[in-house]
Amino acid sequence: MTFPLRFLRQIAGTIRGRSVQLAEIHQEVRALHESIGSLRALFLSEKLSRAEVGYDVVITPSEINNQHGTGFLVDRLFGNRSNVLSIRAANHYRGDHHFGDESLIISHERLSRSRSIEQTLRKLGDRIPKRIFCVPYLPDDLLTAITLRDVFNAPLCLYLMDDQNITTSAIPDSLMREFLEKCALRLTTHSEMREAYESKYGSKFYLLPAVVPARLISSSISQPEPELVRERTGALIGCIWGRAWFDGLRTVVRDSGLGCHWFGNHQHPACRISAEELVEAGINAQGVVPEEELAHQLRRFPFAIVPTGTLDENDDAAWISALSLPGRILFILATSNTPIILLGSSKTPAAKLIEHFRIGVRCDYTAESFLSAVHRVIDPEYQAGMRANAVRIAPKFSAEGIGEWLDRSLEFGRACDDRFEQLMPT
Numbered sequence: 001m002t003f004p005l006r007f008l009r010q011i012a013g014t015i016r017g018r019s020v021q022l023a024e025i026h027q028e029v030r031a032l033h034e035s036i037g038s039l040r041a042l043f044l045s046e047k048l049s050r051a052e053v054g055y056d057v058v059i060t061p062s063e064i065n066n067q068h069g070t071g072f073l074v075d076r077l078f079g080n081r082s083n084v085l086s087i088r089a090a091n092h093y094r095g096d097h098h099f100g101d102e103s104l105i106i107s108h109e110r111l112s113r114s115r116s117i118e119q120t121l122r123k124l125g126d127r128i129p130k131r132i133f134c135v136p137y138l139p140d141d142l143l144t145a146i147t148l149r150d151v152f153n154a155p156l157c158l159y160l161m162d163d164q165n166i167t168t169s170a171i172p173d174s175l176m177r178e179f180l181e182k183c184a185l186r187l188t189t190h191s192e193m194r195e196a197y198e199s200k201y202g203s204k205f206y207l208l209p210a211v212v213p214a215r216l217i218s219s220s221i222s223q224p225e226p227e228l229v230r231e232r233t234g235a236l237i238g239c240i241w242g243r244a245w246f247d248g249l250r251t252v253v254r255d256s257g258l259g260c261h262w263f264g265n266h267q268h269p270a271c272r273i274s275a276e277e278l279v280e281a282g283i284n285a286q287g288v289v290p291e292e293e294l295a296h297q298l299r300r301f302p303f304a305i306v307p308t309g310t311l312d313e314n315d316d317a318a319w320i321s322a323l324s325l326p327g328r329i330l331f332i333l334a335t336s337n338t339p340i341i342l343l344g345s346s347k348t349p350a351a352k353l354i355e356h357f358r359i360g361v362r363c364d365y366t367a368e369s370f371l372s373a374v375h376r377v378i379d380p381e382y383q384a385g386m387r388a389n390a391v392r393i394a395p396k397f398s399a400e401g402i403g404e405w406l407d408r409s410l411e412f413g414r415a416c417d418d419r420f421e422q423l424m425p426t
Contacts, residue, residue, distance in 0.1 A: 054130025064099035210327030242317030248365030298336035308344030
């Protein structure tokens with residue numbers, strides 16, 4: 001018996017359709033099976049005390065390590081806890097991650113919101129968030145935080161260090177608004193960032209600057225090494241975010257005839273600089289050193305150099321300097337009282353801070369302006385005055401008890417005291 005070709009094609013199509021349906025069902029069943037741990041965690045979170053079984057979840061864009069300033073600060077704020085679950089969106093430092101009792105990588109690239117939620121819960125397994133702390137830089141960081149907050153109803157705290165929404169559109173407005181509305185507490189490092197976000201979104205922010213380890217804070221005026229004073233050699237501190245920043249710095253150092261020692265990462269993902277370029281510029285790369293060593297080294301120098309943006313058409317990283325405040329400025333102030341020479345625009349938060357506390361001077365990216373600043377800060381009377389200013393306020397930037405301050409503030413939904421509101425410039 002033979003069948004018409006058209007009839008055979010209909011049967012084949014039906015079989016293929018059912019195969020596709022069966023494959024989709026199998027995939028959904030497998031995803032459900034993988035999510036059982038998260039469902040179990042959700043049920044447990046409703047019955048058990050979060051204080052007994054929960055994790056403090058800390059969400060960051062990449063690895064927490066000693067190769068960048070954010071790594072030092074995140075560890076300082078959240079490292080002295082038990083049951084810390086670290087979640088990051090990507091690896092930017094070849095997987096070099098030293099933070100948290102457990103860690104996960106959760107990326108939401110090209111996923112729908114429903115698939116994003118499903119993936120987050122699947123990777124979370126049977127872990128129960130007790131509190132959620134988000135230090136965002138990427139949209140993925142916000143998506144992870146929103147999912148955990150919505151599913152587990154755990155209090156969510158934002159700590160905003162770098163802008164990715166106002167001076168740049170890396171994080172869409174709609175996502176940022178949704179995230180901010182779900183935060184129980186919103187913190188940022190300085191007033192300019194707070195004012196920009198409060199003005200745009202109408203959400204209340206509080207201040208938490210880049211605090212410094214209490215054991216490293218200097219209570220007396222440091223005396224720089226005479227040879228470094230005589231040679232007018234400075235310590236270059238911080239990250240260089242744009243190629244234009246380095247080109248300007250290279251010109252300044254080379255044309256001034258003065259050398260400097262750079263304590264930082266010249267292979268930072270934002271701007272990689274070759275060893276040959278550093279040698280040509282007269283910059284002696286010391287690399288990233290432990291904070292105890294950095295504090296010791298800073299005390300040897302008559303001044304510290306901190307590069308920032310020019311905020312003009314030539315600035316290829318204006319978005320970072322327009323609203324962000326380099327945390328290493330406060331580290332220099334508190335640990336060594338070394339006067340700061342800030343390269344860049346007078347309109348940056350960094351320039352306003354050193355002027356407010358009278359701990360340094362600003363100059364342009366020209367040898368003439370730089371040499372004038374050096375001449376000013378190495379003047380013995382002026383140097384002593386700036387160091388005295390730094391010593392006076394240094395203890396107020398101590399990280400002592402900052403974990404308890406964070407937890408109480410999150411519980412209250414506001415800063416639990418006004419120590420940083422009174423301290424930072426407005």
